[in-house]
Amino acid sequence: MPPPPPSTQGHRRVVFVVFDGVKLLDAAGAAEVFAEANRFGAAYDIAMASVDGADVTTSVGTKLSVSERVSEIEAADTVIVAGGDNLVGQAIDPALVDAVRDVSARTRRLASICTGAFILARAGLLDGRRATTHWRHARLLARAYPGIRVEPDAIFVRDGDVFTSAGVSSGIDLALALVELDHGTDLVREVARSLVVYLKRAGGQSQFSALVEAQPPPRSALRAATDAIAADPAADHSVRSLAARASLSTRQLTRLFHSELGTTPARYVEMIRLDAARAALDAGRSVGESARVAGFGSAETLRRVFVENLGVSPKAYRERFRTASRG
Structure with a gap:
């Protein structure tokens, strides 16, 4: 049976913040969840944004098309900050940190995937909150930002309207959870079946490996x-x-x-x-x-x-x- 046509009501804008060196799967995997949800009745408008509005080079060397500057985002339902290897062990671009801090006031909910949590942390957006990141970097996040209650085993963590997730593929779990919050279990089950992924790992589920x-x-x-x-x-x-x-x-x-x-x-x-x-x-x-x-x-x-x-x-x-x- 073909999926129902996308809804024309209640469009939700989902913006991914990307940068040179961004993990391709962080952005692409989660974005595919929202795009697939549109086939089953959701109405997500998906966009990629960078600090200067220019296309970025991903972790695998390919270009990722960007449609706007982060500063140009007037309002978004969800802003998701992707991760990258260059966010750990070296200084994060201050312009990127400032842009994420500013846009956080113009979105209903904020999320990060993998090491994207380090951008949120540097911007002060995780102070006093529970959060997670890739297990390999969880201890570093906790040491560098003692005001964050790091949960190193979690697939993803929700603290109010701020969500953080673990390594790469967990961004898919996070996106499925966000879709479920918006549209319920029946729709997200269809999305997971269509993408041939595990139905939905619980957020508190341990990062087994x-x-x-x-x-x-x-x-x-x-x-x-x-x-x-x-x-x-x-x-x-x-x-x-x-x-x-x-x-x-x-x-x-x-x-x-x-x-x-x-x-x-x-x-x-x-x-x-x-x-x-x-x-x-x-x-x-x-x-x-x-x-x-x-x-x-x-x-x-x-x-x-x-x-x-x-x-x-x-x-x-x-x-x-x-x-x-x-x-």
Whole structure:
């Protein structure tokens, strides 16, 4: 069945703030969500804006067409600041910071994708707020801007009318959430099915790979412990047993987990097990089987960990996965 014609009422202007070096997927992925929503009855007017109104060169070397200067935006429903590698570890263009600060007063809601949070932070727009960014840069954001309550695991965070999201593809999750706020679950489900993406990850859902991919240095004493956890998530991975495997005291082990991985041994084990349970559910196993193979011991324990970290129950997660798979 073809999608219904776009609505002619209630147009919402969505403007992406871009710059040289902008991550292409940050802007393009989220923009596609709004464009696809128009096929199912939404009415978004999408625009790209830069400080000087000139086209920008993206992270992959291609040009991205820009239609206006940020300062020329008289009013917008949503302003989304994209991210880029050049926003971390070096000074951010003051003109870009000023432009975003000024336009924030002329939009209903403000958002950032990935390292775009550093622009909002530099502009003072995240002071006293909860926020997130790519897990790799979350600690830097927290250190550089102590007035921000950084949530390093979240896919995206909403604090009032300010939204921040994690790394690259999470911009798609954020855009889906914004569309759902505007038009409801039925429309956003159709958008997700059409784009062949996961229905919608909950904003508080953990950035799963933050701990799984953040391996210690190759010669770290932690390698023996983290390799053992990955090889058999269901085994005994108490602090005492991990310390013995790594030939460390429990205090040394805990200190290394904090300094090299930014977490505790127990939290690391839980996240590895959570990832294993997700994989088991994705493969079609029951909730009870998934809990057993991942090392959670019981379906109830797995349910608690799922709700705390993903915002959904294991059963609801599996149903969403099946819905997306059928799409």
